Amino acid sequence: MTVFVIRRFLQSTAVLAVTAVIVFIGIYAIGDPAEMLISPDASQAERAQVVASLGLDKPLWEQFFTFAWNALHGDLGRSFVFNRPSIALIFERLPATLELTLTGLVFALVLGIPLGLLSGLKPDSATDEVIMTGSIFGFSLPSFWQGMMLIMIFSVWLGWLPSTGRGQVGEFLGVHSSLFTLDGLKHLILPAINLSLFKLSLVIRLTRTGVRETMPLDFVKFARAKGVSEKRIVFVHVFKNILIPLITVIGLELGSMLAFAVVTETIFAWPGIGKLLIDSIMRLDRPVVVAYLLVIVSLFIFINFVVDVLYSMVDPRVRLGGAQ
Amino acid sequence: MKPMKFLLAGVAATVIALGSAQAADLVLGSATEPSAIDPQFSRTGNNQNIAMQVFDRLVQTDAAINIEPALAVSWTNVDPLTWHVKLREGVKFHDGNPLTSEDVIFSLTRAKDIPNSPAPFSGNVAAIDSMKALDDLTVEFKTKKPAPDFIEQIGFVYIVEKKVAEGASIEDFNSGKAAIGTGAYKFKSWTPGDNLVLTRNDAFWGKKQDFDKVTIKFISNDASRVAALRSGAVDLIDAVPPGDVKTLQGISDLKVFSTASARMIYLALDSARDKSPFVTDKDGKPLDKNPLKDVKVRQGLSKLVNRQLIIDRILDGSAEPAGQLVPKGVAGNDPSIEAPAFNADEAKKLLADAGYKDGFGITIHTSNDRFPGDAEVAQALGQMFARGGLKVNGVVAQPYNVYTKGAGAGEFSAFIFSLGNSTPTSATGLRNLLMTANKDAGTGSFNRTKYSNPAFDEAMRTATAEFDAKKRVELLQAATKLVFADVPVIPLYWQKVHWAGKANLSYVANMTEDTSATLAGLAK
Numbered sequence: 019m020t021v022f023v024i025r026r027f028l029q030s031t032a033v034l035a036v037t038a039v040i041v042f043i044g045i046y047a048i049g050d051p052a053e054m055l056i057s058p059d060a061s062q063a064e065r066a067q068v069v070a071s072l073g074l075d076k077p078l079w080e081q082f083f084t085f086a087w088n089a090l091h092g093d094l095g096r097s098f099v100f101n102r103p104s105i106a107l108i109f110e111r112l113p114a115t116l117e118l119t120l121t122g123l124v125f126a127l128v129l130g131i132p133l134g135l136l137s138g139l140k141p142d143s144a145t146d147e148v149i150m151t152g153s154i155f156g157f158s159l160p161s162f163w164q165g166m167m168l169i170m171i172f173s174v175w176l177g178w179l180p181s182t183g184r185g186q187v188g189e190f191l192g193v194h195s196s197l198f199t200l201d202g203l204k205h206l207i208l209p210a211i212n213l214s215l216f217k218l219s220l221v222i223r224l225t226r227t228g229v230r231e232t233m234p235l236d237f238v239k240f241a242r243a244k245g246v247s248e249k250r251i252v253f254v255h256v257f258k259n260i261l262i263p264l265i266t267v268i269g270l271e272l273g274s275m276l277a278f279a280v281v282t283e284t285i286f287a288w289p290g291i292g293k294l295l296i297d298s299i300m301r302l303d304r305p306v307v308v309a310y311l312l313v314i315v316s317l318f319i320f321i322n323f324v325v326d327v328l329y330s331m332v333d334p335r336v337r338l339g340g341a342q
Numbered sequence: 343m344k345p346m347k348f349l350l351a352g353v354a355a356t357v358i359a360l361g362s363a364q365a366a367d368l369v370l371g372s373a374t375e376p377s378a379i380d381p382q383f384s385r386t387g388n389n390q391n392i393a394m395q396v397f398d399r400l401v402q403t404d405a406a407i408n409i410e411p412a413l414a415v416s417w418t419n420v421d422p423l424t425w426h427v428k429l430r431e432g433v434k435f436h437d438g439n440p441l442t443s444e445d446v447i448f449s450l451t452r453a454k455d456i457p458n459s460p461a462p463f464s465g466n467v468a469a470i471d472s473m474k475a476l477d478d479l480t481v482e483f484k485t486k487k488p489a490p491d492f493i494e495q496i497g498f499v500y501i502v503e504k505k506v507a508e509g510a511s512i513e514d515f516n517s518g519k520a521a522i523g524t525g526a527y528k529f530k531s532w533t534p535g536d537n538l539v540l541t542r543n544d545a546f547w548g549k550k551q552d553f554d555k556v557t558i559k560f561i562s563n564d565a566s567r568v569a570a571l572r573s574g575a576v577d578l579i580d581a582v583p584p585g586d587v588k589t590l591q592g593i594s595d596l597k598v599f600s601t602a603s604a605r606m607i608y609l610a611l612d613s614a615r616d617k618s619p620f621v622t623d624k625d626g627k628p629l630d631k632n633p634l635k636d637v638k639v640r641q642g643l644s645k646l647v648n649r650q651l652i653i654d655r656i657l658d659g660s661a662e663p664a665g666q667l668v669p670k671g672v673a674g675n676d677p678s679i680e681a682p683a684f685n686a687d688e689a690k691k692l693l694a695d696a697g698y699k700d701g702f703g704i705t706i707h708t709s710n711d712r713f714p715g716d717a718e719v720a721q722a723l724g725q726m727f728a729r730g731g732l733k734v735n736g737v738v739a740q741p742y743n744v745y746t747k748g749a750g751a752g753e754f755s756a757f758i759f760s761l762g763n764s765t766p767t768s769a770t771g772l773r774n775l776l777m778t779a780n781k782d783a784g785t786g787s788f789n790r791t792k793y794s795n796p797a798f799d800e801a802m803r804t805a806t807a808e809f810d811a812k813k814r815v816e817l818l819q820a821a822t823k824l825v826f827a828d829v830p831v832i833p834l835y836w837q838k839v840h841w842a843g844k845a846n847l848s849y850v851a852n853m854t855e856d857t858s859a860t861l862a863g864l865a866k
Binding site: 048050054055056057060063064072096102111166169170173174181183284293299301302 | 371377378384385386457458459460461462465468512513516534535536537559562565569570572573576711741743747750774779781784785786
């Protein structure tokens with residue numbers, strides 16, 4: 019286990035370093051941040067002043083090494099646009115994305131697993147057909163269109179739910195989240211549904227396939243022969259086995275939901291990090307983009323690590339590498 | 343008893359309705375968001391939109407970009423290098439302290455040096471040589487050289503309170519601690535990416551505002567912003583997409599407020615160089631002579647553009663055809679210059695006279711996410727040029743952040759760009775876009791094609807040195823006429839801008855494209 023952790027850590031550091039180089043050079047190649055930032059009636063002198071104050075007049079390698087040196091000291095730079103530490107900008111918006119993603123994930127799991135089980139246990143029944151057809155919609159309708167439809171139906175026509183923003187933020191045990199106020203929850207429902215529909219379909223299909231694959235296996239037959247109740251077979255023995263692919267996929271999907279909930283955040287004007295990333299790329303706000311991707315890469319590494327640990331807990335056959 | 347109860351309920355309902363009409367709140371859905379609350383941090387439109395509600399300037403502009411007094415009530419030049427600016431009496435900052443000359447001097451000094459400011463006001467105060475408070479409400483300015491439009495330069499810098507802003511960091515402004523202005527609304531809070539809340543300043547020196555509380559929600563996506571208005575989540579939105587204007591006009595409890603803006607969309611032509619990267623002969627081989635250098639070719643191309651057709655078919659009517667930099671109503675517009683009319687025969691004749699009877703090959707570049715219809719307009723231009731006998735090798739559309747670099751580096755031959763004019767006269771726009779690019783003289787900072795016309799440069803120098811306001815405008819008109827006869831760029835159209843709101847609201851649609859609660863009110 020210790021060896022595993024150390025090896026993971028070294029790999030992660032290398033990944034982070036490579037990411038920093040690629041993103042830094044990539045943004046440099048796209049365009050000139052000064053062009054995006056200066057006012058349309060700026061004079062030559064002002065332009066020169068801006069370029070110098072952002073350090074854009076220096077050669078690329080010098081800009082990069084300044085950045086790398088500061089990064090090693092824990093400073094990922096200040097946003098060109100906001101003139102605030104880019105890390106602060108990211109963590110300021112992370113809670114909004116976290117609550118959105120987690121709510122979406124809970125939706126997907128709480129609805130997806132039972133529906134998948136239902137489908138898998140009664141294959142080719144009418145229920146199965148309905149659930150499977152429904153999940154095709156979840157897969158194939160573009161997220162952007164789904165979001166607009168949700169707004170049209172629930173906000174514009176029915177007027178039940180608000181369509182934009184995060185709503186009131188409450189405080190509970192020192193944590194600020196819109197989960198703690200009624201207004202906040204109302205604002206959360208539509209974007210969370212929009213974010214979760216695709217994952218929901220994924221969970222349904224994974225669960226159904228898992229059930230279908232596991233049910234004919236010998237250990238199920240043996241359990242039946244032993245007289246174990248059907249309930250126990252499904253919810254204990256079969257369920258444990260279908261959890262493995264679910265954990266893998268959900269782990270990866272959680273990362274991408276957190277990092278790239280851009281479409282949902284844009285449609286619902288949700289003040290999360292996905293929107294910050296897109297805006298920053300559009301404005302060539304290099305410090306924010308680089309810091310963001312470093313944070314996200316760390317996050318993916320962490321999630322993958324947790325997934326690996328969870329494996330070994332769910333499936334005794336898997337023991338983390340390094341032990342042999 | 344029953345009818346009585348009914349009546350009472352009715353009265354109560356009326357009272358409540360009246361009460362809510364007096365204590366109105368405004369929820370505004372805005373496409374853009376400020377990057378900071380410090381009004382001097384960035385001069386770009388999204389920051390100014392917020393700054394102008396909390397802070398004031400010495401002068402401000404009305405809907406047609408005419409100057410009107412704000413914190414300054416008069417400005418007189420004693421001699422060519424000296425100006426006396428008289429401040430308004432009885433103006434108070436939000437913390438109750440009165441506005442004095444010291445605040446003005448501090449603000450104009452501070453504007454020069456805001457750390458890491460991406461769009462500073464330093465150019466606005468560059469002409470100042472020295473400042474002196476003659477009394478509490480009079481400031482004497484000495485300029486480095488005669489500056490007839492001095493008030494247009496210093497007048498648009500936001501005035502902060504010396505006591506509060508001295509040593510304040512950008513975070514102090516963002517949190518509201520230092521966001522103390524003299525404006526119509528007080529700053530309450532800003533949640534980045536989500537909303538900004540303002541409350542009415544009852545001690546405001548100007549017109550009393552209709553709204554107690556203003557919430558500005560940042561909704562960058564066009565469709566979501568329109569949906570938010572239709573669902574009633576917001577009362578007013580800006581940047582209505584041209585395609586949605588008709589739909590919104592058709593909804594009875596909504597109103598659309600429109601005006602032609604002073605933003606000119608133009609096709610820039612690489613007319614200064616002997617060879618141009620995307621001009622070829624008919625077979626696609628590079629030409630060793632650049633046809634765009636010939637004014638006849640540029641005139642011909644301009645005549646091939648059917649501006650009205652572009653406006654009707656691509657922009658849903660949301661534009662006015664342009665033949666010069668600023669539209670009617672903005673000082674410097676020359677009413678005698680019409681937008682060139684589409685005339686294929688004349689255009690072909692001009693091209694033939696220039697020696698390109700069979701045309702030549704050209705590629706048009708454009709951004710695709712900068713303003714409504716930018717990519718489509720480029721395609722239309724391609725078809726129109728092809729109709730005039732040119733061989734259009736391609737129309738290339740790129741995201742704005744990639745595109746600007748190429749445009750600035752001279753990588754294109756013909757490319758679409760826009761220039762928003764937010765100053766009271768066309769002088770700034772003409773100086774930045776069309777005067778010879780010269781770092782030391784501070785001219786031509788957006789002259790991407792390096793167009794150079796010495797006669798025009800001279801005319802501009804004369805015009806901007808003229809102290810008599812009326813004469814100055816006439817000189818600007820003459821300079822405009824001179825330079826557009828040479829077709830330095832092909833002006834296409836001035837964008838129309840739209841706001842939409844609930845029917846019980848009014849909004850002053852303005853040419854500077856400002857979105858501010860100070861421009862909104864309850865319809866009388």
